Amino acid sequence: MTAPQRVQRTADEPDHDALRLWLRLFTCSTMIAQHVGSALKREFGSSLPRFDLLSQLDRAPGGLRMGELSERTLTTGGNVTWLVRALEAEGFVSRRVVDSDRRAAVVRLTPAGRRHFAAMARAHERWISTLFSVLSAAERKELHTLLGTAKQAFRPSRVPE
16 A cells, blocks of 8 residues: 655645745744743733733723623633732722623722823824834735725634634
8 A cells, every 4th residue: 555645735726825924923923922921021011912901991080890801802701800809909990890780790990090191192003013014005905805805704603613
């Protein structure tokens, strides 16, 4: 019995190009996250998940339930609970039990948390701007548009099983 022959794929095949694109996006995303995570740690003693959680709360002045924070930050409920406890201990967030549902808690930024996040957000924007300064404004706009198109294909109703 002979061994099965391996099918040689060429770089011109659509599947191969899609795989190369995914690897490039994944690598870029990972490198950016590492760069920003290191800068947050160095300048603020913080992390990207903490920044993301504070960012979500900044966008919701009325606060968010713990479950909503978990969904919006794409992290587990346990991780959100741990982050909220740490940020609460530092005075950056407050947690209040919902009167109509004693099992639920709404988390809000405190005034100190708003100031802290504002400083982090300014630095974050500078870092991201610097990282993408290798692209022209037109290239950034085109890349944003292309990624937006790709993002639409990732909606739950469109993703093949």
